[in-house]
Amino acid sequence: MSGYRLSTGGRIDRSRPLAFSFDGQGYQGFAGDSLASALVASGVTLFGRSFKYHRPRGLVGMGPEEPNALVSVDRGPARITPNLRAPQVALHEGLMAKSQNRWPSLKFDVAALNDVFGALFPAGFYNKTFMWPRSAWEHLYEPVIRQLAGLGDSPVARDPDHYDATYAHCDVLVVGGGMAGIAAALDAAAQGGRVFLIDEQDELGGGALSDLAQWADLNALKDRLAAAANVTVLTRTVAFGYYHQNFIGATQYLTDHLAPAQADGPRERLWRIRAGEVVLAQGAIERPLVFHGNDVPGVMLASAGRTLALRYGVAVGQAVVVMAAHDSGWRDALALAQAGVTVAAIIDVRGVVSADLADAARIAGIAVHIGSAITAVHGRHAVKGVTFAAGGTGRGARLACDAVLMAGGWTPSVHLWSHAKGSLVWNDAWGAYLPGTAIENCRAVGACAGAWDMGTGAITAVLPNRRDVRAQKAFVDFQNDVKARDIHLAVQEGMRSIEHIKRYTTNGMATDQGKTSNLNGLQIASAALGRPVAEIGLTTFRPPYSPQTFGALMGHHKDALFQPVRKSPIDDWAREQRAVFENVSNWRRARYFPVGGEDMEAAVLRECAAVRNAVGMFDASTLGKIEVVGPDAAEFLNRMYTNPWKGLAPGRCRYGLLLREDGFIMDDGVSARMADDRFHLTTTTGGAARVLGMMEDYLQTEWADLDVWLTSTTEQWAVIAVQGPRARDVIAPLVSGIDLSAEAFPHMAVREGTIAGVPTRLFRVSFTGELGFEINVPASAGRAVWEAIHTAGHAFGIVPYGTETMHVLRAEKGFIIVGQDTDGTMTPFDMGLDWAVGKKKPDFVGKRSLARPDMSAPGRKQFIGLLTEDAQELLEEGAQVVADPDLPIPMPMIGHVTSSYRSAALGRTVALAVIADGRARIGQTIFVPMPGKVIRATVTEPMFYDAQGSRLNA
Amino acid sequence: MILIHCPYCEEDRPEVEFTYGGEAHIARPADPAALNDREWETYLYIRRNPRGPHAERWRHAHGCARFFNAVRDTVTDRFEVTYKTGEARPGDAK
Numbered sequence A: 001m002s003g004y005r006l007s008t009g010g011r012i013d014r015s016r017p018l019a020f021s022f023d024g025q026g027y028q029g030f031a032g033d034s035l036a037s038a039l040v041a042s043g044v045t046l047f048g049r050s051f052k053y054h055r056p057r058g059l060v061g062m063g064p065e066e067p068n069a070l071v072s073v074d075r076g077p078a079r080i081t082p083n084l085r086a087p088q089v090a091l092h093e094g095l096m097a098k099s100q101n102r103w104p105s106l107k108f109d110v111a112a113l114n115d116v117f118g119a120l121f122p123a124g125f126y127n128k129t130f131m132w133p134r135s136a137w138e139h140l141y142e143p144v145i146r147q148l149a150g151l152g153d154s155p156v157a158r159d160p161d162h163y164d165a166t167y168a169h170c171d172v173l174v175v176g177g178g179m180a181g182i183a184a185a186l187d188a189a190a191q192g193g194r195v196f197l198i199d200e201q202d203e204l205g206g207g208a209l210s211d212l213a214q215w216a217d218l219n220a221l222k223d224r225l226a227a228a229a230n231v232t233v234l235t236r237t238v239a240f241g242y243y244h245q246n247f248i249g250a251t252q253y254l255t256d257h258l259a260p261a262q263a264d265g266p267r268e269r270l271w272r273i274r275a276g277e278v279v280l281a282q283g284a285i286e287r288p289l290v291f292h293g294n295d296v297p298g299v300m301l302a303s304a305g306r307t308l309a310l311r312y313g314v315a316v317g318q319a320v321v322v323m324a325a326h327d328s329g330w331r332d333a334l335a336l337a338q339a340g341v342t343v344a345a346i347i348d349v350r351g352v353v354s355a356d357l358a359d360a361a362r363i364a365g366i367a368v369h370i371g372s373a374i375t376a377v378h379g380r381h382a383v384k385g386v387t388f389a390a391g392g393t394g395r396g397a398r399l400a401c402d403a404v405l406m407a408g409g410w411t412p413s414v415h416l417w418s419h420a421k422g423s424l425v426w427n428d429a430w431g432a433y434l435p436g437t438a439i440e441n442c443r444a445v446g447a448c449a450g451a452w453d454m455g456t457g458a459i460t461a462v463l464p465n466r467r468d469v470r471a472q473k474a475f476v477d478f479q480n481d482v483k484a485r486d487i488h489l490a491v492q493e494g495m496r497s498i499e500h501i502k503r504y505t506t507n508g509m510a511t512d513q514g515k516t517s518n519l520n521g522l523q524i525a526s527a528a529l530g531r532p533v534a535e536i537g538l539t540t541f542r543p544p545y546s547p548q549t550f551g552a553l554m555g556h557h558k559d560a561l562f563q564p565v566r567k568s569p570i571d572d573w574a575r576e577q578r579a580v581f582e583n584v585s586n587w588r589r590a591r592y593f594p595v596g597g598e599d600m601e602a603a604v605l606r607e608c609a610a611v612r613n614a615v616g617m618f619d620a621s622t623l624g625k626i627e628v629v630g631p632d633a634a635e636f637l638n639r640m641y642t643n644p645w646k647g648l649a650p651g652r653c654r655y656g657l658l659l660r661e662d663g664f665i666m667d668d669g670v671s672a673r674m675a676d677d678r679f680h681l682t683t684t685t686g687g688a689a690r691v692l693g694m695m696e697d698y699l700q701t702e703w704a705d706l707d708v709w710l711t712s713t714t715e716q717w718a719v720i721a722v723q724g725p726r727a728r729d730v731i732a733p734l735v736s737g738i739d740l741s742a743e744a745f746p747h748m749a750v751r752e753g754t755i756a757g758v759p760t761r762l763f764r765v766s767f768t769g770e771l772g773f774e775i776n777v778p779a780s781a782g783r784a785v786w787e788a789i790h791t792a793g794h795a796f797g798i799v800p801y802g803t804e805t806m807h808v809l810r811a812e813k814g815f816i817i818v819g820q821d822t823d824g825t826m827t828p829f830d831m832g833l834d835w836a837v838g839k840k841k842p843d844f845v846g847k848r849s850l851a852r853p854d855m856s857a858p859g860r861k862q863f864i865g866l867l868t869e870d871a872q873e874l875l876e877e878g879a880q881v882v883a884d885p886d887l888p889i890p891m892p893m894i895g896h897v898t899s900s901y902r903s904a905a906l907g908r909t910v911a912l913a914v915i916a917d918g919r920a921r922i923g924q925t926i927f928v929p930m931p932g933k934v935i936r937a938t939v940t941e942p943m944f945y946d947a948q949g950s951r952l953n954a
Numbered sequence B: 001m002i003l004i005h006c007p008y009c010e011e012d013r014p015e016v017e018f019t020y021g022g023e024a025h026i027a028r029p030a031d032p033a034a035l036n037d038r039e040w041e042t043y044l045y046i047r048r049n050p051r052g053p054h055a056e057r058w059r060h061a062h063g064c065a066r067f068f069n070a071v072r073d074t075v076t077d078r079f080e081v082t083y084k085t086g087e088a089r090p091g092d093a094k
C-alpha cells in the first residue's frame, strides 16, 4: 500500500483531474492516466484474485501482457465489459470498474481456501479428478467450478452499442507504433505508396513513451508523420490476427476511452486490411522471473515500474527492489532513481554485470547484490520485504521493501509473425524465438525482430533457492495459477511435447495467451526434460492476439442483417392475414393461418379438414426449381436420377429421386418435360442450391460431352398449390387454353395456358393425396393470381393452409420429406422407394453403391408407419423406438420417430418412423420409452389414407 | 481471407466466393458396374490427403459458377496455381 504520485513527470495532464471508482470506492486520477496507473498512484496494490487458488494478485505489466489486473468496466446496464486489462483501460471522468474473481470481496475471498488446500489442485487436476460419474459433472463439479472460477460476468441484457466494419487496402501496413514502427512507416511513405500505421495505445511511441531520453526524437518523428499525407495512423487499434495474403484483422476502439455521455457513434470498428507488404513492429514483452513468492501483490515487471514512473508520474512504492537477470532491470532502476523513486537495491542473479551499470548504480547510491536471488517474498496482500541470498542458498538476508521489480529479459512479440506462418528461430542471446523466414510479403523490425538494444541477460528457468521447486510458490502463469512445480509434475507424469505440457498444466491458456508465461514455461520444461528449448518447440500462436468483442466481429451482421430472409411473392398477403411464420433454410414460410383465437393445433386440424373435404391453397413458391435445357437434357437427367427419364413424353411429370454417389438419398421432387429438350425440375426447398451445385458438378467435370444448360428458376416462379376435391372447380373459371378434365389432364401431367390472364405452367400434381394442381406463374404475378384464386375459391370454402398442414397431409399419405424422414444414411430401398429405381438402367448417380452388400443387408432401418394404441397419444419426433422396454438400460434402440401429427381425417394421431427391419415388423407392437411412461404403438404400412389413390386421380 | 485466382474469370477473388470440391483428377469410372467393391470404394472414398501440394477442385460458386482445379499447399494454405477443368496438373507429365 505505498504507490504514490510523483510530484513531477509523466505525460499526464495534472490540470485535469478525473474522478473514478474501483469496487465502489472513489479515487482520483488525471487525464492521460490508465486505470492501473491511477490506482497504483492511489496506493492500491490488490487488483484481483487468481483463477484457481483465488490468491490475491496485483499488477504485473503495463500492457497487453497483464495477466492479473482484469477488471469489469460498467458503462451502464448492458454495457458491462469483463476481462479488460487495467493498464489498457484509459481513465475518463466517472469510470466505474470492478475487480473480478472474488467473493464476497477482494480482501476477503472464501475461495482462497483453495489456496490453503492447494495441494489438492496439482497439474492435471481437472483431467484426473472430475472423471466419473458423468452425472456428477452436471450436478456437482461444473456448478461449483463455475461459481468459483468464472472470469467476470457477461452482461445479461442486449448490447445497445453498434459496431462498424470497413475494408482498407494499402501498399504497406505497419503494425506497432513504437520508434521502429514509426521509422518504418516514414520510410514506406517516402516511397510514395499508401501506408497504414496502427498501434494499440492511445498515443504512438510504444516503449519510448516510458523513456524521457527519447521524447524529443519521438516528437520529431510524429511531426514528420503528421506531415506525410499518404500515411493513415490508427491509434487505439489492435491488430488481432494476420491471415493469408497479408490480410490483417484489426479492431479500432472508438468510444470506450470517453465518458459514456460523450460517446457517440459506433463503439468499435473492425478493419479488414489487405496490404502489399506488412511490417511488424510489435516490440517485446518483458519476462517475469520465477521465484518463490513472485505473485505477491507489489511484485511486477521492471518495465511496468518504469512505465508507471516515466509515463504516468507514479512511484510503485516507497522502497523498490529490482530482481534482475538482465541489464534492462538496471537501466530501469536507474531511470526510476532519476525520476525520484527510491530504489532500495538491485539484486542480480548473474555473477557478473557490466562495469558501466555497476558504476552507474553506485553513483546513484543504489545497493547492489550480485550473484544473488530472492528466496522469499514477505507479505500476503502486499509486499513487506524480501529475503535474498547469495546463490539462493543459505538463510540469506531480509530487506524491507514494498515493491519488487522483475527483469527476466525480453520476449519478442512474434504473435502476428506466427499467425502468418513465418518460421521462428531460437536465439540464445535473447532466450527466445525470433522471426526467421517469412512466407508472406512481410518483415519484422525493432524489438520483435530482435533488432533492438535491450541489453544482455542470463536466461534462467527458476531462480536458485534452497527449497525444492516442489515446495515453492513460484508462479509461471499468474492468471491460470501454474507453478514451476506443475510443469515439473507434468514432465514427471510423462508429458514430453510442449503442446501436451501446456494443456495438462493450462500454462499459457488464459486470456493473456501466455504473453508472460510461455517462454518461462518452456525454459522450465526444457530443464526438467534435460533437452534444449529449441528441441522442445513452441506452442502455436493463434488469433486473436488479445480478446476481442463479439460485437466487433459481428459488425452490422445482426438482427435483420444477420442473414438474408427470403420471402415468397405471397409473403405480404400471408402477413396481412396474420399467418404464423417459420423459417425453412433461409425462407420465411407461412406455417398456419389462425382464425380467431386458434392455436396451432386447432388451426391445423381446421386447415387439414378443409383440404380433405373441400379445397385449400398453399404457397409452394419456395420449392427449388431448375430449368434444364438442351438436346441432351433427357440423357442428363437419366444419368442423375434413379428412374428413367428418356421415355417421358412432353406434357408429363415424373417423381425424381436423387442419390449421392454413395447411394444415399439426397433430394427428391416432381419434374415435368415441357418439350423434347426442356425440363422443369423441382427440388426440396432447402436442397435447391445443393442439387444445382451437384448437377453442375457432373455436367462440368464428368460429362462435358453433354449439351445441357442448367438455370436456377426458383425465384422466377410463384407456385400456388390448389388441393382438394373442389380444386378443379375453383380454378376452372380462371384457366384458359387448357382442358382441365380428368381425361385430358390426368394426374402427373403439365400444361401451358393462362390463369387469371397470366401465362402459367400448370402442373396436375399432389403432395396431399387429393386432386390437386400446382400453378406456376411468373413471380411478379404471384400475388395477383393467388388473390384471384382465393376470391374464386370463396364459394367452395377455400382455406389457405401453411407448411404444418402440408406436413400432416403428406404424412397421412406416407410421402417422405427428405431431411426429416431421411437422415443421409437412407437408401431408396430403406424408404420403400424401390419403384423409383430404374433396375434396368445401366448407370445413374449412386447405382453402383446400391449394389454394395451392406446397402441391402438385413437389419437396416426401414420406413414404416406407427399407430399408438392410445389414439390420442402424440409421439415425439426424434423419440427412440425399442423392441423390449423391459431390458436393462441402456436397452438396444431399433430406430426413431421421424414424423408425428394429429390427423383430422383419421381422428387420431399418426406417425412415421425408421426402424430396423421395419417392414418385417408390420403388425407388431413396438415401444417408445418416454419420461415417466412407455408408449405402445403398432407398426403399419406408411400409408394412412386412401391407399388406393382414388381421390388423387379424381 | 485467401484470394483465389479463377482461371475462367482471370481475376483474384476473395475465398468467400468459392466452394471447395475435394481432391482433383479423380474421374468417375465410365462403367461403375464393372468395378468390384474394393475398386469402387477406392474411387468413392480413398483420398491422398497429402501434407504439402494438393491438387483439388474448387468452384467459383458466387461468380462464374465454374469448377476448376487448383494446387494448394496444405501446410501453408498457399495456392500455387489454378487451372481449368480438363487441363492436366501443371508440371505433370500426363
Ligand SMILES: [Zn+2]
Residues within 6 Å of the ligand: B006, B007, B008, B009, B010, B060, B063, B064, B065, B066
Ligand atoms: Zn470465375
